[in-house]
Amino acid sequence: HETIGIGGPNWEGMSDNFIDDLCGLMQRANYRLFSQGEWMFAKTESFMFTLPVDVAWESLDSSLISRFFVRHPHLGLQAAQLSRRVLLFHRGSSVEQKTGWFLEEKLDRLLDRLFTEPFRRFYALLCRIVWPWPGPHSCRGTGAMPQLNEAEVVAMGLRQTQRVNLDTLLRSLHQLIRRFFARLTVQEPTFQEVVVFYVEVGSDQGAEQPQLRLKSFRDIPVADVEVVFPGLRVERMKSADVVKLVIMLLAGVATALHGFIFSEMAGWTVRGTLIGLLALRAFQTWRTVLNAKSSMDDFIRTTLYHRSQDSQKGVLLYVLNSIEQHELRESLLLYLLVLHHCTAAASSADLSSLASSTSAGGVSASDAELLCSSFLDTEFGLSTRLNTDAMLKRLVRLGLLVPSDDTEAYTAVPIEQAIARLQRTWSLLSPSAADGHATPSHSQA
8 A cells, every 4th residue: 555544445455455465464563463351451450550541442443353354253353342442463572560668559459459449438338238139340440450361371471480479479458558669660561562453533624534543652560551541531530639639629618617616706707718728728739639640641741752653654664674584593593504504414414303303314395393392492592493494595595595305404504605695685675786786795705
C-alpha cells in the first residue's frame, strides 16, 4: 500500500490484504500475537502504572479485526479479546527493576487498608443484609493467577520468581508499617518490543473511511501493558486519593465548625470569616481533584512519550530491517559452523558423532539445526530453534553451500571463494554494475 491508513474506493479489500500481510510479516520477524492467557496474567496485578484507566473503545473500529478472525479462526481463539479492536504483537522479554522508597505508593496502600478495605467490607455486608439474594461480584485481584501454557511462558520470559511488586513485599499491615521507611526493590517481566495495530474511526472532517494505525513501543512491563492502548483516559480517581481528599475536607469542616461554635467573639464578622474559610476549603478540594486528574493524564502522556519507538511506515521499515539483520546473522552463523565442521571433518580421520549421518563430511538439514542449537547453548546459554531449511536454501542460492547430488548433505565453499561470490552478487545489484565502475569500497564491503 502506497499510503497506509487512507481510505479509497476499495478500502475494505485493501485493508483486509494489509492486515493479512502484516500478520505474516510479524510472524516472520518472530513477533507473537498477544494471547488471552497473557492478557489475563497482565490484569491480575500492576507494577508502576496504578491509575484506574479506561480505553476509548467507542473511537475504534472492530469490523476489520473481526473479519480477520473469521478468516483465521485459530488466531481468533488464541488472541487476546481486546473488544476485537486492537491487535498487539510482542517480541523479546526482559526484567525491569526499580529500587526506591516508594513512600507515596506505601501511603496509598496504608490508606486503602485502613479506610477503603473496611468500607468495602461494610458495604458488602450491608448489601447482603438489604439484598440477600446472590448476585455477580468482581474477583479482580483476589482470584488465583491464571496459568499460562509453555509457549506463553517461554515467549514472555516469565518465572514466578520474576514478578516482585509491592503487594508481594507488603502482604500484611504489619509488614507495611514495619517497612514503610525501608528501600525496596521491585521487578516485573517486560516486553522488549511491542507493536500495536488498530483502526481509528475518522473524527476529522472529510475522513470518510477509518484510518489504520501502527505504533511501536519498547520495554513495556507486562503488568502495565494497557499503557500502549489507544485513547487511554483516566476513568476515576484512585481510592487512596479519594480518602486523602475526604480527610482534608473533613478536617477543614471540623476546624470551621469548631471555631464557629466555640468562638468567644461569635459576631457576624467572625462567622462570615469562618464560612468563607469553609468555602475556600471546598474550592481547594475541588481544585485538588482537578489537579489530580490532570497529573494522571500528564503521567500517561509522559510514559507513552519515553517508551514510544515509532509509528505508521516507520514501524514497517523497522520490522523489515530487523528481519534482514536476523536472517543475515542466521545465515552467517550457519555458514561458518558448516565450514568449520567440513574443515574439521576433512582434516581428521575420526569424525564427530554429530556428522555420523552425513557423507564426505557434509552436513544434513537435521545436523545443521543441531549444530546451531548446540553452539548457541554452549556459548551463550540460549535455548532456541532456527529455521534451518530457509537458511540452507538462502545459502545455496547465494552459492555459499553446495548440495550433494546423491545425498541430502551440504558442504561449504572456502571462505575466499564465498567472498568472491558475494562480491559478484553485490556487483550485479549495484547501480554502477552496468558501467563496470564498482568502487573499491563496494568491493571491500
